[in-house]
Amino acid sequence: MVLLLTSERLEISPLVGADIADFAAYRRRPEIARYQSWGVDFSTADADALVAAQPAAGIPEPGEWVQLGLRAAAASDGSRLLIGDVAVGVDSVQPDSYELGVTLATEHQGSGYAAEALTTVIDWLMAERGAHRIVMQGDARNTAVLVLMRRLGLRHEGSVVEGDWFKGEWTTLERFALLRREWALR
C-alpha cells in the first residue's frame, strides 16, 4: 500500500512519474530555487531521478528521503493538481528522528497550504511512525519559511552563523525542532 494522507483541502502522497513535469516546472522558478539546494536548471531528468530513487511505498528508512506531493482539488470532477511537496527525511544515526522541508508553487503560496500539509505530515510522523523529534532549517533570509516554522510551534534551536557556503556566499541557517511532547501540548 502506498502512503496517502488527507487533510481538509489536500491529498498527500509520494511523487510519481506523472508529477515530473509539474514538479520540475515549479522547482526551477528562481523564487522557489533561491534558498534551496537545487538551481534554476533543475530538469525533468533531475526530477525523474529523484522520483525513481524514492521508496516506492512512500515510507523512508533511516538515511532515506521521500518527496510527498501536495494535491489540491482542481475541479468539481474530483481531479487533483500538484501544488507543492513536503520532503521527509529519516535521520541515519538517531532513532525516531526526522527532517522536513516544504515547497509550494508560487501561485499557491499565501493560502495556508504549507501549514496544512506540514501539520498533517507531523501528525502522521508522531502518531503512526513514533517520531521523537522533527527538525527543519531555513536560510536566515527566507522569511516565509521562518514565519511558517514559528507559526507551527517549532522551537528555534540556534543559528549557524555564516556556516553554510551556499551558491557562492556564506549564509546563515536557522535551525528549528519539535519534540513529540511539545507537539502533544500545542
Ligand SMILES: CC(C)(COP(=O)(O)OP(=O)(O)OC[C@H]1O[C@@H](n2cnc3c(N)ncnc32)[C@H](O)[C@@H]1OP(=O)(O)O)[C@@H](O)C(=O)NCCC(=O)NCCS
Ligand atoms: C516556505 C513556503 C512553503 C511558505 O509558504 P506560505 O504560503 O507562506 O505558507 P502557508 O501555506 O502557511 O501560508 C501562510 C500564508 O497564507 C495565509 N493564509 C490564507 N489562508 C490561510 C488559511 N486557511 N490557513 C492559514 N494561513 C492562511 C496566511 O495569512 C499567510 O499569509 P501571510 O504570509 O501573508 O501572512 C513558500 O514560501 C515556498 O514554497 N518557498 C519556496 C521554497 C522554500 O524556500 N522552502 C523552504 C525550504 S525549507
